[in-house]
Amino acid sequence: MRKAFFVLMLVLLSAGGLVSETVFEKADRLFEAKQYKEGLNLMQAAVHDYTSHTDLGKVYWRLAQFQLAIGDELVHISGTRKKLIDWFTEGEKMATKAIELTPSNPWGYYYRAAHSGRLGQMKGVFDALARTQSIRDDLSLALEYNDKHAPSYYVLGALYASVPEFISFGNTDYAVSLGRKAIDTGKADDSSYPFYLKLAISLSKRNKSVQGRNTCIKKAAARFGRMDGVMENHFFYEGVCDLHRKFPYASDGVAQLSDKEEAIVILDWLIKKYKGLTRLSPVDQYDLKEAEALLAELR
Numbered sequence: 193m194r195k196a197f198f199v200l201m202l203v204l205l206s207a208g209g210l211v212s213e214t215v216f217e218k219a220d221r222l223f224e225a226k227q228y229k230e231g232l233n234l235m236q237a238a239v240h241d242y243t244s245h246t247d248l249g250k251v252y253w254r255l256a257q258f259q260l261a262i263g264d265e266l267v268h269i270s271g272t273r274k275k276l277i278d279w280f281t282e283g284e285k286m287a288t289k290a291i292e293l294t295p296s297n298p299w300g301y302y303y304r305a306a307h308s309g310r311l312g313q314m315k316g317v318f319d320a321l322a323r324t325q326s327i328r329d330d331l332s333l334a335l336e337y338n339d340k341h342a343p344s345y346y347v348l349g350a351l352y353a354s355v356p357e358f359i360s361f362g363n364t365d366y367a368v369s370l371g372r373k374a375i376d377t378g379k380a381d382d383s384s385y386p387f388y389l390k391l392a393i394s395l396s397k398r399n400k401s402v403q404g405r406n407t408c409i410k411k412a413a414a415r416f417g418r419m420d421g422v423m424e425n426h427f428f429y430e431g432v433c434d435l436h437r438k439f440p441y442a443s444d445g446v447a448q449l450s451d452k453e454e455a456i457v458i459l460d461w462l463i464k465k466y467k468g469l470t471r472l473s474p475v476d477q478y479d480l481k482e483a484e485a486l487l488a489e490l491r
Contacts, residue, residue, distance in 0.1 A: 215241070219254050223261070224383070226473055232258035249294030252286050256303035259283035263310060268474035277314050283307040298334035298341045305330035305347060324355050328423075335422040342378035345370050346387050348423065353394040364398035365408055368451075369430040376433070380440075382469060388441070388462050389479055395455040396490060402450050409435075452490055459487040 215238055222231035235255045242248050263279045284307035290300035305327040312320030312327075328351060334344040349370035355362035371391035378384040400408060412431030419425040435447040441461035446454045466472065466480040 216250055216254070219258075223254075223257060226261075226471075228258050228261040228265070232262060245293045249290050249297055249300070252290035252293060253297060253299040253303055256283050256286040256290060256307065257299070259286055260303060260306050260310070263307075265474045267310075268478050273314055277311060280307045280310040280314065284311065296337050298338040298344065301330040301334040301337075302341065302344050302347070305334075305344075309347070309351075321355070321360060324351065324360060327351060328361070332421060332423040335426075339422045340377045342374050342384075342387070345377065345426065346374035346390060349374055349394060350390045353390070353397055363427070364394060365412070365430070366427040367394040368398055369412065369427055369433075372433050373426050373429045382465070385462060385465060385476075386479060388458050389483055392455040392458040392462070392483070392486065395451040395458070396486060398451050400451045402448060405451055456487065456490050459483050459490070463487065 215234070219231050219234055219238075222228070222234065232255065235251050235258060238251045239248070239255075242251060259279065260283050263276060263283060266276060266279065284304055287300050287302075287304035287307055290297065291304065294300065308323050308327050308330075309320075312323045328348065331344045331348050331351075334341050338344075349367045351367075352361070352363050352370060353367035357363060368391065371387065371394050374387045375384065375391060378387050398405075409431050412428035414431070416425060416428040416431045419427070434445075436445040438444070439446060441458050442449075442454075446457070449457065463480065463483050466476060466483065469476065472480065
């Protein structure tokens, strides 16, 4: 009788301990399935179910995650400028709330940076440039809390590739290094396809010859590991990245390719991967068109 009682108690305690995680796991499954509205509704309801900072922090960064994903689809469907600004502003607030609740969680910083970047795109070039420093600071903090946070490397790479070098901190060498790190730490599934697209864009912008990038790699190797911050160290990641190894898009490695040649190989592979998906979201469709346009330009 006593044994049966203890077994029952263990079952009840185990079930109780899994309740909160089940909600978050369901949210993560919905996000992977690209069921963003359902995930947003789930997290909006979950706000009222928790009191601890840790759990509420998990709720709010996921709210910001779903808000961003839906907003990105609205950009490519029918969202008006004002509606999009309001939408991403709300997402930025969600991410800030997550940071206040759980300041050591990288996701809050990442999603605040992402929403801020979208707001810059909506409001114009001067607003976008004014935001670059705070976006970089948030992403740098995310990496200090988790040096394997692939999305932060990805967005930083895109940021360094897009920001003008002559009036800001843009740097295509850093962009390529950060892009390579994003891919090396990211998931090996279709969620990483944008990482490859941004790397191809960064390579095409840098446009170094084989000799030129080998020189760049040697210089980067000498500096990697000597910088104080995680982000700053990975400005030079390409110096320790084995380009002779097998890549998803190049079975014989890419050490003997120029930047342009590697970008073309990536885009060829990526376009086939996108076309092989059973369902393309509006964002996927936009990325596919961008990949096709860049490939046509490089050829």
